[in-house]
Amino acid sequence: MERTKFILDEKEIPDHWYNILPDLPEPLPPVLHPGTGEPVTPDDLAPLFPMALIMQEFSPERYIEIPEEIREVYQLWRPTTLFRAHRLEKALDTPARIFYKYEGTSPPGSHKPNTAVAQAYYNKMEGIERITTETGAGQWGSALAFGGACFGVEIKVYMVRISYDQKPYRRVMMETWGAKCVPSPSPDTKVGRDILADDPECTGSLGIAISEAVEEAVSRDDTHYSLGSVLNHVLLHQTVNGLETKKLMEKAGFYPDIIVGCVGGGSNFAGLFLPFVKDKIDGTRPDLRIINVEPFAAPSLTKGLYAYDFGDEAGLTPLLKMYTLGHGFIPAPIHAGGLRYHGMAPIICHLHKLGLVEARAEHQLGTFKAGITFARTEGIISAPETNHAIRATIDEALKCREEGVARTILLAHSGHGHVDMAAYDDYLAGKLHNYEYPAEKVKEALAHLPKVPGAEEKGEGR
């Protein structure tokens, strides 16, 4: 039998995360204070995050040690397995070698706990007893609930009301791990009360949920806030996956020609590719291609503007330099809820600007079709987000067939879709459709980008 699985012993869980910041060929544009236009300081962020995470956000160290307490929790599902997709290759009749690193065996079923566990730990170490966060469809909220359970930190999740009502499974997962989950807008915050006074039936948005979570965190000394993607420290924690993958590809005896992953905020894919992009930066692997796959409904990298914008829709965060569709842009209701984001992690955007990674956008129907092919060959029913990466993987493999070239393709498989079966149901019943790029809505949202104080004098901003 040909080898299908490549595994590591638990002792081989990386003992450091990899920080790309010192290896970037040009420094990352700073995060700016929206009031002053100056780079934010650690103190600016202290009401929201523990100092350990703030230090990681700006760290010049290439490797940052993973505390033993975190590695002990990682052992519950890490290291994760690298698979060679022989059955998919055969079905596609392609000479390509397809590998996938699978993050779906974590307790919540995705890559998210790689950072959720770390964030809960660092907060606990600094005496924080409670963390608030927001969640859309619930993938992040459930991961943080799990992280909180691991270290005895109380988690409160503001969940967009329409998801809270329509997708109860993720809420129940949060509650099973002991978290409190409330529909947003809620009567628990001033922001929520004001909105409910105006519209008691408001179905909520991620922007409102962030505002509520931040308001509560800022107003209580025992409470911090947590974000599940976009920020540097989140990507840092996710590199545990890329470091494992690098070791495993060595075991498999191949170095990837192409790495493919889906991107919403970008943490899943960056976590896998950052240790590889290092090889491209230092010239060891100049031909490596890294393909970020986003949905046509929210194509920030392929259609957005590289500019300073808020990370959230409500405009409460510092300003991040990123490819953005405008923080006021609300993507169409595709089933890949984790990809419905107006911006993208600044690190990915910077690498894209520098030409070190590429991007493409995929339509919803094609991604589900690819997901079905994957399920019927490799067995795994994948999350709708992951199906975007599978679509691009299959397309690259078919190109190998056309060209008669045996490239090695590495797929970042971010999680299973067992809690997303309603989306598959709609697809199989022919109820799904594609969403074209909403040019007019984006134009309008981009007209409302925040002004960066003093930007024109400094030549910064857009």
Added chain:
Amino acid sequence: MERTKFILDEKEIPDHWYNILPDLPEPLPPVLHPGTGEPVTPDDLAPLFPMALIMQEFSPERYIEIPEEIREVYQLWRPTTLFRAHRLEKALDTPARIFYKYEGTSPPGSHKPNTAVAQAYYNKMEGIERITTETGAGQWGSALAFGGACFGVEIKVYMVRISYDQKPYRRVMMETWGAKCVPSPSPDTKVGRDILADDPECTGSLGIAISEAVEEAVSRDDTHYSLGSVLNHVLLHQTVNGLETKKLMEKAGFYPDIIVGCVGGGSNFAGLFLPFVKDKIDGTRPDLRIINVEPFAAPSLTKGLYAYDFGDEAGLTPLLKMYTLGHGFIPAPIHAGGLRYHGMAPIICHLHKLGLVEARAEHQLGTFKAGITFARTEGIISAPETNHAIRATIDEALKCREEGVARTILLAHSGHGHVDMAAYDDYLAGKLHNYEYPAEKVKEALAHLPKVPGAEEKGEGR
């Protein structure tokens, strides 16, 4: 760090299944033809099963080779991991060493594909293009759908209508893997049409669904029938798990004092314990305790009668000697749908009769409470069925604390509960209750056990 995980390389997937039949201290009572009272012959079963499976059902060989094609599919998730539950031990403050072997990483999320893949393969090898089966909540139907996808066999699943309507996720999984799933009773069979003519709103039962699946299999040359538990060949296929576990416990350096698992039809737990019970039979490990955990709502081993009965509620199967509550007994609607069975695998019943294994019954509320403890310590949200085994594991660990004895407890963890979150929702909302043993209903069902022709002369039967 203390070791948490024990893993095997894919090359170490067992190349043979273990067949307990030749090692039993007394032979298993034969399966009887309900018309003649004589042991069934392979020919009797040929309309339903491929000859390879029929031969396995009666095989005198201790080890039966696993075909390479099946092992290739097993590689998609096997070997599965043995965990040491350090976090649970700590939470319970117990000196017990708790290990669990986790089957939830298979594509459908349970142990079921261990036999589903094998059954699809053997049918395909004998030219069978279609397989029918029944499913209650959908765990088995989805596993067979996956198995069918692996070998290009068409799968048709008759799903109890009330589950089809109320629990659509498993149906969608089946469809994602390409199976056809119809609500039972259906217009596709005579049995179904007759029932619908009488009651168009009939919500169905497992008995009706079996009747429909069998009727269709018998009436078409290209179609066989498949059963997901109870029969010897099903338990045989599941021993791949127990054989792995035995190797892994050796790696961990401990032999279990107690093995715990949940039982509905019995295939999950038998698959794990059969390679260990062998050591008890041959005297190597006389003190090993093997605890079958069943629900109070369907306590066949603890309250049933050891007698010949039909395997299905409708009375279509041959007669099996087992602890039974009567084939007409319909268990209360506990959330652990996979444990709602009136009988038990004849092999387990025989071992129980011989005093080689023991049994206990658990109430629903206590099992969910145990499941919550497990989720908050070990991370995994378990299937409601598995929670029965977790309840007994925790109780045994607490007994170790009371007695100050460090026993080694091995838990057969059959799968995750991501598709069962509605059950957790009900539990957390206080909507669940316990079901007492329904003595009167059982008494009535036992009054209608089938007569075994000629049994009195032979001294057989009850």
